[in-house]
Each structure stands twice: as C-alpha cells, then as structure tokens.
Amino acid sequence: MDFxxxxxxxxxxxxxxxxxxxxxxxxGLLDFGEGDAYLGELRNxxxxxxAAEVLVAAADxxxxxxxxxxxxxxxxxxxxxxxxxxIRMLAVAPxxxxxxxxxxxxxxxVDRARSVEGCARVVLSTxxxxxxxxxxxxxxxxxxxxxxxxxxxxxxxxxxxLTYELTL
Numbered sequence: 003m004d005f006x007x008x009x010x011x012x013x014x015x016x017x018x019x020x021x022x023x024x025x026x027x028x029x030g031l032l033d034f035g036e037g038d039a040y041l042g043e044l045r046n047x048x049x050x051x052x053a054a055e056v057l058v059a060a061a062d063x064x065x066x067x068x069x070x071x072x073x074x075x076x077x078x079x080x081x082x083x084x085x086x087x088x089i090r091m092l093a094v095a096p097x098x099x100x101x102x103x104x105x106x107x108x109x110x111x112v113d114r115a116r117s118v119e120g121c122a123r124v125v126l127s128t129x130x131x132x133x134x135x136x137x138x139x140x141x142x143x144x145x146x147x148x149x150x151x152x153x154x155x156x157x158x159x160x161x162x163x164l165t166y167e168l169t170l
Contacts, residue, residue, distance in 0.1 A: 004061055004101070005059050005060060005061035005066055005098075005101070005103065005106070006059070006060055006061070007057055007058070007059050007106050007107060007110040008057065008058060008060065009055060009056065009057060009058070010047065010051065010056040010057065010058040010065075010068060012048070012051075014047075014058055014060075014065055015047035015048050015051065015056075016047075017064070017065045018047050018056070018058055018065050018068045019044065019045035019046065019047045020045065021065055021066075021067060021068065021093055021094075021095045022044045022045070022047075022068060022091055022093040023041055023044045023045045024095075024096075025067075025093035025094065025095070025096070026040075026041070026044055026093065027041070028096060029131075029132075030131070031129055031131065031132070033161065044091060044093075047068075050070045050078060050090075050091070053072075053076060053077045053078045054070050054071060054072045054073070054076050054077075054078040054090075055070070055071040055072075055073070055114065056068060056069075056070050056071075057069050057070075057071060057107055057110055057111070059094070059098070059103045059106060059107055065095070066094065066095050066098035066101075066103050067092075067093055067094035067095055067098055067103045067104065067107060068091070068092075068093060068107065069089060069090070069091060069092040069093075069107040069108070069110075069111060070089070070090040070091045071087065071088075071089060071090075071110075071111045071114050071115075072087060072088040072089075072090060073087050073114070073115075073118050073121070074086060074087050074118050074120060074121045076088070078090060080127055080152075080154070081125055081126075081127055081150060081152065081165060082125050083125075085120055085121060085122045085123065086121065086122065086123045086124065086125050086167075087111070087114070087115035087118055087121050087123075087124050087125070088124070088125050088126060089108065089111045089124060089125075089126040090126070090127075092104060092107060092108065092126075092135070094107075104135070104138055105138055105142070108138065108139070108142060109142070111124060112124055112142070112168060112170070115170060116170055121170065122169065122170055123167050123168060123169050123170060124144075124167065124168045124170065125147070125150075125165060125166065125167045125168075126139070126144070126165065126166050126167075127152070127163040127164065127165050128163065128164050128165075128166065129163060129164070130162070130164060136164075136166075139166045139168075140166075142168070143168055144166040144167060144168045145166065145167060145168070146164065146165070146166055147165045147166060147167050148164070148165070150165040150167075151163060151164055151165055152165070
C-alpha cells in the first residue's frame with residue numbers, strides 16, 4: 003500500500019469534500035446533478051466530522067479518498083440500529099481508483115467497528131448503480147439485506163437504496 007488511512011484533519015476537509023462531491027457527480031449518482039441538495043452534504047466534511055469519524059486515504063500529503071464511520075448509535079446514522087456501526091459517503095478520487103483505496107477505507111471502518119463495545123454488525127446503504135462498490139462489499143463478506151432497503155426521498159418513487167451488513 004502506498005497510502006495511509008487515518009482520521010482526516012480539519013485542513014483536509016475542503017479537499018475531501020470536493021473528492022466526495024466530484025466522485026458522486028462524475029459517477030452520475032446524484033439524481034439532480036449540480037442542483038442536487040445532497041451535494042452540499044457531501045461537501046460538508048466539517049459537519050460529518052463533528053458527529054462521526056471521517057477517515058482519509060492519503061499519500062504524499064494529498065487526499066485520495068475518504069469515508070465516514072458512524073459508531074453505534076451515532077447521529078449521522080441513516081439505517082444503523084443499536085449494536086451496529088454504519089459506513090457512509092465512501093468516495094475515491096478518479097486518479098486513485100484501482101489501487102485498493104476503497105477497500106482499505108472499508109477495512110478501516112470494519113476494524114474500528116470491532117473496537118466499539120457491543121458492536122455486532124457494520125451496515126451501509128448504496129445505490130443500485132454502484133456495482134463496483136457492491137462487488138467490493140460482497141468480496142469483503144458483506145451480505146445484502148433487502149428487507150432494510152429504503153428510500154431517502156419518499157416523495158420520489160424511483161429512489162431506493164440497497165443495504166448491506168457485515169456480522170462481526
């Protein structure tokens with residue numbers, strides 16, 4: 003590995019927010035493109051860091067990607083139940099893809115979840131079109147939990163997030 007995974011520092015929040023926003027935009031993951039309200043959430047790393055743990059993959063002083071780790075019961079959780087940690091907003095810069103950055107970030111979250119007392123599972127939500135991510139999660143032992151699939155925008159019928167879990 004030619005990069006390290008560590009907690010993001012405040013001076014990296016802007017760069018990490020842009021990596022995350024551009025990854026979602028580039029991959030067509032925002033239903034409303036540049037006008038999508040979620041874009042602001044993706045860019046607001048300081049808000050996430052105040053409520054959860056934001057990890058960064060870095061090499062030579064620059065960010066390659068990041069993820070938000072929500073410990074059991076954290077306020078940033080979308081689907082986590084008691085005894086579960088949640089992974090959110092995984093993103094890797096285009097030039098860093100294919101180097102194992104995404105997998106290393108997910109592994110770091112799983113390792114952190116194992117250190118949380120009473121945490122039995124790691125859960126996450128993903129979009130249907132994120133097939134590369136699905137393959138990564140499945141390769142790492144995550145299983146689909148279709149009974150937990152959900153719609154973050156109930157007023158729009160065609161948005162359903164798929165869910166996965168890993169039992170620790």
